Amino acid sequence: MLDAIDRKILHHVQRNALLTSAELSDLVRLSPTSVQRRLHRMRRDKVIEADVSVVSPTAVERPLTMLVEVTLSRDRADIIDRFKRDVRDCPEIMSAYYVTGDTDFVLIVSARDIPDYESFTRAFFYNSPDIQSFKTTVVMDRIKASQVLPV
Numbered sequence: 001m002l003d004a005i006d007r008k009i010l011h012h013v014q015r016n017a018l019l020t021s022a023e024l025s026d027l028v029r030l031s032p033t034s035v036q037r038r039l040h041r042m043r044r045d046k047v048i049e050a051d052v053s054v055v056s057p058t059a060v061e062r063p064l065t066m067l068v069e070v071t072l073s074r075d076r077a078d079i080i081d082r083f084k085r086d087v088r089d090c091p092e093i094m095s096a097y098y099v100t101g102d103t104d105f106v107l108i109v110s111a112r113d114i115p116d117y118e119s120f121t122r123a124f125f126y127n128s129p130d131i132q133s134f135k136t137t138v139v140m141d142r143i144k145a146s147q148v149l150p151v
Helices: 004-015 021-028 032-044 077-088 114-126
Strands: 064-072 093-098 105-111 131-138
Touching (some): 004 021
């Protein structure tokens, strides 16, 4: 169970994962050792799922982002599980969501340019008998990219 101090720590760590225990301790008014223990517990309990850095897509020459809606050919557990595995193994797919509604999955895909994205679609979508259809929306401007949750 998270208490008020845990929530304060999460609030700050979500916004800046590079804060030291000393800096966090000043922000939440707790000793650095206590902050470290709480962070360790929250990582162990999977409250904090990952320590990641946000990388500029332009800096790594992958400036295009696509939102892709995918519909599978059949609703069967083995097909869904296989698709999920393939998505997890694909570095071009930055995020993926199994959704309800008209489509089965929504993917966020990174590409260098349109020819690069076309190569990806040929390899990932067209070569899979499990995919009925997909629809791509090209992102024109990233307004907000965040994993920050209100705590």
